[in-house]
Amino acid sequence: MKTKTLIIGAGGQIGKIVVDLLQEDKKPVVALVRNENKAQELVKLGVETVLADLEGGFEHAFKDCNKVVFTAGSGGSTGYDKTLLIDLWAARKAVDYAIKNNIQHFVMVSGLGAANPDEFVSDIKPYLVAKHFADNYLLDSGLNYTILRPGALINQQGTGLIRISRPANFNELIIPREDVAKVIEYCLANEDTKGNIYELFSGNEHIDSVFKMDA
Amino acid sequence: MKTKTLIIGAGGQIGKIVVDLLQEDKKPVVALVRNENKAQELVKLGVETVLADLEGGFEHAFKDCNKVVFTAGSGGSTGYDKTLLIDLWAARKAVDYAIKNNIQHFVMVSGLGAANPDEFVSDIKPYLVAKHFADNYLLDSGLNYTILRPGALINQQGTGLIRISRPANFNELIIPREDVAKVIEYCLANEDTKGNIYELFSGNEHIDSVFKMDA
Numbered sequence: 001m002k003t004k005t006l007i008i009g010a011g012g013q014i015g016k017i018v019v020d021l022l023q024e025d026k027k028p029v030v031a032l033v034r035n036e037n038k039a040q041e042l043v044k045l046g047v048e049t050v051l052a053d054l055e056g057g058f059e060h061a062f063k064d065c066n067k068v069v070f071t072a073g074s075g076g077s078t079g080y081d082k083t084l085l086i087d088l089w090a091a092r093k094a095v096d097y098a099i100k101n102n103i104q105h106f107v108m109v110s111g112l113g114a115a116n117p118d119e120f121v122s123d124i125k126p127y128l129v130a131k132h133f134a135d136n137y138l139l140d141s142g143l144n145y146t147i148l149r150p151g152a153l154i155n156q157q158g159t160g161l162i163r164i165s166r167p168a169n170f171n172e173l174i175i176p177r178e179d180v181a182k183v184i185e186y187c188l189a190n191e192d193t194k195g196n197i198y199e200l201f202s203g204n205e206h207i208d209s210v211f212k213m214d215a
Numbered sequence: 216m217k218t219k220t221l222i223i224g225a226g227g228q229i230g231k232i233v234v235d236l237l238q239e240d241k242k243p244v245v246a247l248v249r250n251e252n253k254a255q256e257l258v259k260l261g262v263e264t265v266l267a268d269l270e271g272g273f274e275h276a277f278k279d280c281n282k283v284v285f286t287a288g289s290g291g292s293t294g295y296d297k298t299l300l301i302d303l304w305a306a307r308k309a310v311d312y313a314i315k316n317n318i319q320h321f322v323m324v325s326g327l328g329a330a331n332p333d334e335f336v337s338d339i340k341p342y343l344v345a346k347h348f349a350d351n352y353l354l355d356s357g358l359n360y361t362i363l364r365p366g367a368l369i370n371q372q373g374t375g376l377i378r379i380s381r382p383a384n385f386n387e388l389i390i391p392r393e394d395v396a397k398v399i400e401y402c403l404a405n406e407d408t409k410g411n412i413y414e415l416f417s418g419n420e421h422i423d424s425v426f427k428m429d430a
Contacts, residue, residue: 079294079295080294080298080341081295081341088344089340089344126296126297126298127299129304133303133348
């Protein structure tokens, strides 16, 4: 029986924290990374690691997995060519591989504004366009999905306190990456998050009570 | 009754030729351009022109039209941010506007490789990813579409001689922009091109006989 969770983008900031959390909690995880040094670091920590370039094929990483998290992102430091190739095209491939490999839960890390890139005046609108189409491809795939749309990501330590309703104040449309990672772990462990799209912000409620209230 | 054809991207190289061809043949056309100087040039030539930025709203341009050609492209001179905003997001908006405005034929200028951006090793793969999703959005829209996927565009004078089957020789995957424009005019005038996707290359057959053989 397949029981592992594949983290696509395990070398990224959120992905790395998700891998740590799952390892700590003794949940079987496979980390997919492109960078050889990052792969070696993960292997040293005892993490099962697959080295692959998301611009090529990476279906072999799905082999023993029944859940997938897509948190690969071209990030701010690369160009929008990589946004098209990774955030959109590699996401599409991940969905196709997930279908072929009978994945039971696909957690997509999207972004606030991906529902409608015209909603906000945003410097990252091209990124939101890519995420919009990636999210919709997952939505139409027939897979069990959870789509997470966090506000602006900050590196501050997580509190485990969040909200999924949108705050009125624009300055509050933020959330620490660590809290996004905790929500990912929660979603992987809770089937009733399947079939949902959640916006995520820092808040005052514990993660489990937020989602239980919503369910 | 609406009888005009809207050319989205009439300031572009292919769009400009399409406008010229339709004007010459006394077919009612509306040219949508972003650049004010290009708009003034078109107005001087007696072309009905709408000035609008495809990054904003442009539904007003559809008002008197029953056909649309989408040949707007960020082009080689801009970044992939514009590919996401124009080739993908503006194309999506054009499809939505076309549905709302009861457009009877939507001709999309796509590109060779957009069916599967992994098919060729290509410098413009990010562009093909954007075109792939734009094409699919049109395909799923319920509109009457014709999708054209020309090979590499060259500025050589057109011959009116084309092929729609793929040549074996990689060097022959080319076509003059003028011939693409002629094919667009042909498709607009011939209903049996609806519901089809055509690759386009320079060849030995006249446009009308190529499409009649195919029909």
